[in-house]
Amino acid sequence: MLGKLNEKQIEDLLKKQVTGRLGCHADGITYVVPINYFYRDPYIFAHSAKGRKIDMMRKNPKVCFQVDDIQSVFKWQSVIAWGKYEEITDFDEKQQAMQGLIHRIMPLVDKPAEHPHHAIAEKESEIDTKIEVIVYKITLSKKSGRFENS
Structure with missing residues (x-):
């Protein structure tokens, strides 16, 4: 059966996943x-x-974001959302966003010390400071979800 996700299912899928795909378009590309x-x-x-x-x-700054949960070819959920990119420059907001990312991603990382280029490590001293980390948010304005469950 194919169908549409309701608002709660869309929110749940966006909260559940940790990796999505970001689509952007500029200069004809x-x-x-x-x-x-x-x-x-x-x-x-x-x-x-x-x-x-x-x-x-x-x-x-107009972007599209897609996330899914694929259990099989005939059992999946997918959300597509549209929104606007904005860099976070306020220090406190940037810190809060990075903490949110760390709390969400760290449980899924086997060896955090091997990923200092992501500005995520067990110890702050292990982070590669030569790379400028840009923290950003996408303000979602529209969301759509679909599923198949056969």
């Missing part, structure tokens, strides 16, 4: 990339080093 995130309605919080994704979102 569309770019879709996986990101680690955490969700607190209506925001997707994430971080990144400077690169293509950040450059594109700075040019065009």
